[in-house]
Amino acid sequence: MLGWLTGLGLFGSGILSAISNFVFIKPRATYGQPQRFSIGKPDDFPPGVRATLGARGLCVVREGNKIAALSTTCTHLGCIVGVSDSGFACPCHGSRFDQDGTVTGGPAPRPLPWYKVTLAPNGELEVDKDIEITPGSYLSL
Numbered sequence: 001m002l003g004w005l006t007g008l009g010l011f012g013s014g015i016l017s018a019i020s021n022f023v024f025i026k027p028r029a030t031y032g033q034p035q036r037f038s039i040g041k042p043d044d045f046p047p048g049v050r051a052t053l054g055a056r057g058l059c060v061v062r063e064g065n066k067i068a069a070l071s072t073t074c075t076h077l078g079c080i081v082g083v084s085d086s087g088f089a090c091p092c093h094g095s096r097f098d099q100d101g102t103v104t105g106g107p108a109p110r111p112l113p114w115y116k117v118t119l120a121p122n123g124e125l126e127v128d129k130d131i132e133i134t135p136g137s138y139l140s141l
């Protein structure tokens, strides 16, 4: 009986050891949101619109049949800029950007990045925030 209980105890500690090894060996890395994602159909962005997608940190700009996506993350310290009459304005330290994201004032050291926009086979627009493109490069619809 005692031998049987001892064997059961050893077996149980082996299982606990295996579980703790799995928990502690498992990488603790976390991965953010996918950087390539759909933002909807072109018709969701009528000509003349400058729509901010807050959760995505983007402003989608459509001029006629051309569409683009600019970052709304300030290049100074990373606050989210808002759309203003003249372009974009950062509420944190006063940086200003024109409609194309070019710095017009404040401490921001670089313009707002433009990201690659493609039209997927399913007809939806996809933005890839891993690929910056030349400012002023629109996708023609």
Ligand code: FES
Binding pocket: 074, 075, 076, 077, 078, 079, 090, 091, 092, 093, 094, 095, 106, 107, 108
């Ligand atoms: S974070 Fe935008 S001006 Fe400082």
